[in-house]
Amino acid sequence: xxxxxxxxxxxxxxxxxxxxxxxxxxxxxxxxxxAERGWDVVxxxxxxxxxxxxxxxxxxxxxxxxxxxxxxDATVDNAVFLNYAEAVGxxxxxxxxDSFRTPADRLERWRSEHGLxxxxxxxLGPHWAAIERELGIHITxxxxxxxxxxxxxxxxxxxxxxGHAPPTARIDCIGCGWTQFGCAYNRKTSQLITTIPRxxxxxxxxxxxxxxxxxxxxxxxxxxxxxxxxxRETKAATxxxxxxxxxxxxxxxxxxxxxxxxxxxxxxxxxxxxxINPHYFVWADFGRQIDNVNGIPCAYxxxxxxxxxxxxxxxxxxxxxxMLTNHQSPAIAGVMLNGIGARHTAHMKRYRHLGSxxxxxxxxxxxxxxxxxxxxxxxEYNVQGVDQLKAIDYLKNAARIxxxxxxxxxxxxxxxxxxxxxxxxxxxxTLRSVQPNAQFCAGSHLMGTAPLxxxxxxxxxxxxxxxxxxxxxxxxDGAALPGSVSVDPSLTIMGVARHxxxxxxxxxxxxxx
Amino acid sequence: MTIPPIPxxxxxxxxxLRGVAGGTAAVAVAAVLxxxxxxxxxxxxxxxxxxxxxxxxxYAVARAAADAMLVDVPVAPEAVASAIDTELAVAGDPMRxxxxxxxxxxxxxxxxxxxxxxxSALSADARRAVLEDWATSRLNLRRAAFQALKGFVVFFAYIxxxxxxxxGFPGPxxxxxxxxxxxxxxxxxx
Numbered sequence: 001x002x003x004x005x006x007x008x009x010x011x012x013x014x015x016x017x018x019x020x021x022x023x024x025x026x027x028x029x030x031x032x033x034x035a036e037r038g039w040d041v042v043x044x045x046x047x048x049x050x051x052x053x054x055x056x057x058x059x060x061x062x063x064x065x066x067x068x069x070x071x072x073d074a075t076v077d078n079a080v081f082l083n084y085a086e087a088v089g090x091x092x093x094x095x096x097x098d099s100f101r102t103p104a105d106r107l108e109r110w111r112s113e114h115g116l117x118x119x120x121x122x123x124l125g126p127h128w129a130a131i132e133r134e135l136g137i138h139i140t141x142x143x144x145x146x147x148x149x150x151x152x153x154x155x156x157x158x159x160x161x162x163g164h165a166p167p168t169a170r171i172d173c174i175g176c177g178w179t180q181f182g183c184a185y186n187r188k189t190s191q192l193i194t195t196i197p198r199x200x201x202x203x204x205x206x207x208x209x210x211x212x213x214x215x216x217x218x219x220x221x222x223x224x225x226x227x228x229x230x231x232r233e234t235k236a237a238t239x240x241x242x243x244x245x246x247x248x249x250x251x252x253x254x255x256x257x258x259x260x261x262x263x264x265x266x267x268x269x270x271x272x273x274x275x276i277n278p279h280y281f282v283w284a285d286f287g288r289q290i291d292n293v294n295g296i297p298c299a300y301x302x303x304x305x306x307x308x309x310x311x312x313x314x315x316x317x318x319x320x321x322x323m324l325t326n327h328q329s330p331a332i333a334g335v336m337l338n339g340i341g342a343r344h345t346a347h348m349k350r351y352r353h354l355g356s357x358x359x360x361x362x363x364x365x366x367x368x369x370x371x372x373x374x375x376x377x378x379x380e381y382n383v384q385g386v387d388q389l390k391a392i393d394y395l396k397n398a399a400r401i402x403x404x405x406x407x408x409x410x411x412x413x414x415x416x417x418x419x420x421x422x423x424x425x426x427x428x429x430t431l432r433s434v435q436p437n438a439q440f441c442a443g444s445h446l447m448g449t450a451p452l453x454x455x456x457x458x459x460x461x462x463x464x465x466x467x468x469x470x471x472x473x474x475x476x477d478g479a480a481l482p483g484s485v486s487v488d489p490s491l492t493i494m495g496v497a498r499h500x501x502x503x504x505x506x507x508x509x510x511x512x513x
Numbered sequence: 514m515t516i517p518p519i520p521x522x523x524x525x526x527x528x529x530l531r532g533v534a535g536g537t538a539a540v541a542v543a544a545v546l547x548x549x550x551x552x553x554x555x556x557x558x559x560x561x562x563x564x565x566x567x568x569x570x571x572y573a574v575a576r577a578a579a580d581a582m583l584v585d586v587p588v589a590p591e592a593v594a595s596a597i598d599t600e601l602a603v604a605g606d607p608m609r610x611x612x613x614x615x616x617x618x619x620x621x622x623x624x625x626x627x628x629x630x631x632x633s634a635l636s637a638d639a640r641r642a643v644l645e646d647w648a649t650s651r652l653n654l655r656r657a658a659f660q661a662l663k664g665f666v667v668f669f670a671y672i673x674x675x676x677x678x679x680x681g682f683p684g685p686x687x688x689x690x691x692x693x694x695x696x697x698x699x700x701x702x703x
Contacts, residue, residue, distance in 0.1 A: 059672060072600075078661050079657065330680045331668045
């Protein structure tokens with residue numbers, strides 16, 4: 001049953017085997033696994049419950065309705081825009097559906113550096129296979145390529161750069177192109193329309209508009225949560241909800257989970273590693289109208305630069321990122337594009353001529369999440385050191401790809417108006433282009449704020465997902481990942497959550513819970 | 514991997530600009546330059562815009578910034594300023610306080626840089642020059658303020674349907690074609 005908390009002024013008390021805070025990739029994947037095996041599950045979601053008919057594809061409505069802090073959240077110095085969702089279905093409501101298994105080298109790193117011995121293809125493979133089957137994940141078909149995707153592919157092929165169509169979570173997609181504002185046609189297989197209905201029909205109770213205010217602890221053990229019902233428009237607290245449960249799973253995303261932990265648990269690991277996979281956006285003017293407002297945003301991924309290359313002396317020589325084909329709605333594109341006044345207007349007049357790529361930088365320097373003295377959750381993140389070099393390398397290679405594809409000019413949307421018309425112009429892309437607030441930078445792969453690991457001094461939760469210092473408290477979302485995945489993390493999060501769910505069921509069963 | 518120590522941060526409600534080098538001092542300056550020390554700001558009254566979060570001074574600065582940033586865009590600067598006011602009222606802190614600080618700094622930053630006149634009292638060309646100066650400043654503080662202000666102005670301009678003729682954006686699909694959504698059975702909804 002889905003219970004909308006907005007506007008409720010009553011006090012509700014629930015008892016369950018497990019309470020899951022968060023309804024996205026991690027929370028919903030874990031919840032459905034347990035609910036369909038007989039567990040009594042209650043889920044809490046801070047955001048609202050929206051369905052296809054609510055998704056107008058109007059950017060201002062989508063940003064306000066289900067983006068965290070109405071789409072206005074940024075790091076303390078405004079240098080990085082933070083993109084995350086708060087709605088039933090979590091970030092899968094607005095994600096692009098790219099569904100990569102965790103790269104083998106990353107699993108190896110997490111095993112060796114964090115003692116997560118179970119992070120193997122053989123352990124996670126069956127979980128991924130089940131999720132891929134349930135969500136209809138398949139390689140993006142040619143019919144969903146728009147011209148931007150084809151041009152980027154052409155450019156890569158001319159330059160001999162590796163790329164491919166990504167696995168995508170869609171069924172019968174019509175290619176309207178505005179998946180990031182919620183799928184208005186129920187074709188993207190988000191948690192909202194896949195696992196959440198299954199939890200509901202398996203007897204789970206899913207409360208929307210329910211903001212957790214307190215973790216209930218009893219003698220060092222998790223005992224449940226208290227929450228406020230919040231008005232969907234004003235976010236004002238109205239009624240209250242208390243859920244007593246011997247197992248509490250936090251899956252509110254890297255920011256939501258960290259927010260709850262920072263307020264309730266003494267553990268200085270929380271929030272100390274905050275990964276975002278910085279996104280920089282390059283735009284290319286093809287001098288003719290290309291179709292980059294239809295078709296899915298990303299039907300082609302440039303993979304040829306995922307690994308860092310080093311020279312003979314071990315110094316950085318390139319790589320450390322992937323690129324995704326990108327499109328954005330007019331207002332958001334306008335924020336990203338360079339200039340003001342007549343220059344900016346001229347750019348916007350070429351909106352339909354523009355192709356675009358965005359970076360997913362596999363960063364080595366995480367930021368952090370913390371509470372300010374005013375009690376407001378803040379984030380600090382600086383693209384620094386080698387990560388700046390990766391950003392510059394990306395900007396140059398994205399420009400090369402677009403030039404090879406026939407772009408008339410390529411815009412590095414920095415405040416200096418850096419424009420690339422030939423290889424010779426690439427030298428104009430320097431560190432100043434990627435200094436804070438020199439161009440629009442975003443993070444949407446938010447990870448690592450309550451990481452799993454074997455070492456309690458370096459991780460919040462152990463390999464089973466249970467907190468080192470609070471029995472019965474689990475983490476099963478992007479916060480739990482030990483570091484950057486280097487590709488879209490959604491399928492990694494789902495696989496990890498399903499593994500944690502399977503462990504819970506194996507250890508406790510219904511009776512144990 | 515070892516965990517780096519957490520540096521002490523004194524982030525207050527004006528945290529956004531304190532997060533950048535020089536921000537604390539700049540915020541302190543902005544804080545002692547309240548609306549009362551400036552001449553009257555009649556723009557809000559003239560526009561008939563009821564304000565929900567901005568002061569008349571902040572509204573005038575937002576309006577002046579929109580007027581300078583948007584050239585040949587078919588959206589009135591007062592409509593953009595009003596939209597910013599409404600959004601900040603709903604969004605609340607920290608965004609509201611941060612943007613109010615930006616507007617205050619922008620208004621008086623021209624005095625601090627010896628331009629002699631408040632931002633909102635400059636000509637449109639002079640305002641654009643100030644904004645471009647801030648955009649490319651060596652100080653992250655100024656670039657941050659510029660990006661924040663530009664982000665709000667441009668976003669609230671280009672969500673207006675009247676800009677579709679300029680961009681060629683055909684508009685959202687649900688407004689143009691009727692395609693039924695697949696049915697989803699959520700079970701009971703309360």
